[in-house]
Amino acid sequence: MKIRTRFAPSPTGRMHVGNLRTALYAYLIAKHDGGDFILRIEDTDQERLVEGAVDIIYRTLAKTGLVHDEGPDKDGGVGPYVQSERQKKGIYLEYAKQLIDSGKAYYCFCDKERLANLKTQIVEGKEITVYDKHCLSLSKEEVEEKLRAGVPYVIRQNNPAEGTTTFHDEIYGDITVDNAELDDMILIKSDGYPTYNFANVVDDHLMGITHVVRGNEYLSSSPKYNRLYDAFGWQVPVYVHCPLITDEEHHKLSKRCGHSSYEDLIEQGFLTEAVINFVALLGWSPTDSNEEIFSLEELAKIFDYHHMSKSPAVFDYTKLKWMNGEYMKAMDDEKFYEMAVPYIRQAVTKDMDLHKLAAMVKTRIEILPDIPELLDFLQELPEYDTAMYTHKKMKTTPESSLEVLKELLPVLEQQEDYSNDALYQLLTDFVAKKGCKNGYVLWPVRTAVSGKQMTPAGATEIMELLGKEESISRIKKGIELLENAQ
Numbered sequence: 001m002k003i004r005t006r007f008a009p010s011p012t013g014r015m016h017v018g019n020l021r022t023a024l025y026a027y028l029i030a031k032h033d034g035g036d037f038i039l040r041i042e043d044t045d046q047e048r049l050v051e052g053a054v055d056i057i058y059r060t061l062a063k064t065g066l067v068h069d070e071g072p073d074k075d076g077g078v079g080p081y082v083q084s085e086r087q088k089k090g091i092y093l094e095y096a097k098q099l100i101d102s103g104k105a106y107y108c109f110c111d112k113e114r115l116a117n118l119k120t121q122i123v124e125g126k127e128i129t130v131y132d133k134h135c136l137s138l139s140k141e142e143v144e145e146k147l148r149a150g151v152p153y154v155i156r157q158n159n160p161a162e163g164t165t166t167f168h169d170e171i172y173g174d175i176t177v178d179n180a181e182l183d184d185m186i187l188i189k190s191d192g193y194p195t196y197n198f199a200n201v202v203d204d205h206l207m208g209i210t211h212v213v214r215g216n217e218y219l220s221s222s223p224k225y226n227r228l229y230d231a232f233g234w235q236v237p238v239y240v241h242c243p244l245i246t247d248e249e250h251h252k253l254s255k256r257c258g259h260s261s262y263e264d265l266i267e268q269g270f271l272t273e274a275v276i277n278f279v280a281l282l283g284w285s286p287t288d289s290n291e292e293i294f295s296l297e298e299l300a301k302i303f304d305y306h307h308m309s310k311s312p313a314v315f316d317y318t319k320l321k322w323m324n325g326e327y328m329k330a331m332d333d334e335k336f337y338e339m340a341v342p343y344i345r346q347a348v349t350k351d352m353d354l355h356k357l358a359a360m361v362k363t364r365i366e367i368l369p370d371i372p373e374l375l376d377f378l379q380e381l382p383e384y385d386t387a388m389y390t391h392k393k394m395k396t397t398p399e400s401s402l403e404v405l406k407e408l409l410p411v412l413e414q415q416e417d418y419s420n421d422a423l424y425q426l427l428t429d430f431v432a433k434k435g436c437k438n439g440y441v442l443w444p445v446r447t448a449v450s451g452k453q454m455t456p457a458g459a460t461e462i463m464e465l466l467g468k469e470e471s472i473s474r475i476k477k478g479i480e481l482l483e484n485a486q
Helices: 017-032 053-064 083-088 091-101 112-116 140-148 196-206 216-232 262-267 272-280 296-302 317-330 333-347 354-362 368-379 398-414 420-434 438-450 459-485
Strands: 004-007 036-039 105-108 120-123 126-129 154-157 164-169 173-178 186-188 211-215 238-242
Touching: 004 017, 004 211, 017 036, 017 053, 017 211, 017 238, 017 262, 017 272, 017 296, 053 262, 053 272, 083 091, 083 196, 091 105, 091 154, 091 186, 091 196, 091 216, 105 140, 154 216, 164 216, 164 238, 173 216, 186 196, 196 216, 211 216, 216 238, 262 272, 272 296, 272 317, 333 354, 333 368, 354 368, 354 459, 368 459, 398 420, 398 438, 398 459, 420 438, 420 459, 438 459
Parallel strands: 004 036, 211 238
Antiparallel strands: 105 154, 120 126, 154 186, 164 173
16 A cells, blocks of 8 residues: 655744654655655645645645655645645535435534533543534424524534543543533534534545644544544544654743744854754654654664554754754755855945855854854954953963063064964974964954854964954053053
C-alpha cells in the first residue's frame, strides 16, 4: 500500500509553528516510504478566512521545500483540493444524506434559543453542552414538512448514548471514551457548509489518505471520526497525533510570544533550513544518533514517527538560535555575504570592504540581526570606560595601557602600509623590542580602536578597516581618556 499523507491548513493567516510541524511530519512520513504528500485547503469556516492566506500557505511550503505531489495546483485525480469547491459540487451533502438514510445522522431544526437552554455537563474539567437528540424523534413526515417550509437546519451525527468507543493512535496507543461524552456533532452547518469534523473524514477517504497527521488537540474528536468511518464502512486511517508545543514557561505557544509563526522567525533573521531542522526535533528525535543538524533530505531518510514523544515539546528559543548559528557557519561565503549586507549597512555606511566585514561576523553570530551591534563601532567610536583597559590575563592596567599607546603612537604615525599583515608585523616587532607578551600591547590597541570589550576581529584587522587616519585618531582619543582618568 502506497502511503498518502495530507496537509490540510485553514487559510487564516501566517503559518503557526505547530502547523508547520504537522506539514513537515506529514511530508516526512510520506517521503520516508516513497509516498505522496497532498495539500488540501480547508476553508469550511468562511468567517475565519483571511485574504492572501492561501498565498502564504503556498509560499511557506515552497520556501521550506515541502513540495506537495497533489493539490489545488496539481490535480492528482481526486480533486478539487479546496473544500469550498468540493462543497459546491455537493460532495458533503451527498454523504451526509447517506448517513441520514442509514440512521447514522439526522436533520436538526432547533433554533439558537432552544440550543442556548440545553443543559451543560463537565467533561475533562470543561463545561460542555451536549445536544439532547430532540430532533431525532421527528417523524419522516415532520422532517419533510419542515424542509418544504424552508426551516433552517443542520445535519447531526447520531452517536449512541451508551457504551464506549475505542480508537488507536500510533503515539498515544488505544484510547477509550464513553459514548455519552461524544455528543451528536454537526456535520452540515445551516449555511450548507460541512464542519471540519465531517469534511476531513469524507475528504481523507475519497483522497485515499492512509496516515492522518495532526495536533493532539484532535485526540478527543477522533472517536467521532471513527464512528463516521464505521458508519460508511470505510477503513480507518493510521492516526499520528503530534504532542503540544509550549513556550519556555510551558504555556501553549501563542502569537503573543512573538515567534509562533514561520514568517515571524524569518523576519527575526532565522534561516529556513534551521527552522525546519529545529521544528523536526519538536517532539521527535533520532534513535541511533546524538546528531541534531539534519537537512530535509536526511530527515526524510531517518524519520520514524513511532519515535515521536507524547510529552509536550518546549520551543527553546536559545537552542533555535544556536542551531541557526551552526547553519550560518556552514553556509557558502558568497551566499552569506548577500544575506549579511543589508544588516552590515544598518551599522556601517562608511566605504569599507563589505566582504571582509561579512567574513568577520560569519562565525560570531546566531541570527542576522546580531550583525549591527557587532559592527557599529566601525562607524563611530562608542563612549567607553577606561576600566576596559584592565585585563588580568593580559596583565594590563590603565597605566600600562597609557604607556604602550604613547610609545606606539609615533610608530603608527610613521607606518604607511595599513594592511592587516603589515600592521601585525609592526606590532609583533614592537612587542619583541619591549620584551612583553602580545596581549600586553594588542589589548590596549584593540580597546582604543574599538571602544568595545568584545569585537569580531583583532586590533590589526580593525585598523585595516578603519584606515590610518581614523586609527590614529582613535589611539589619540584613548591616550586622552587615560590621561584624564589619572
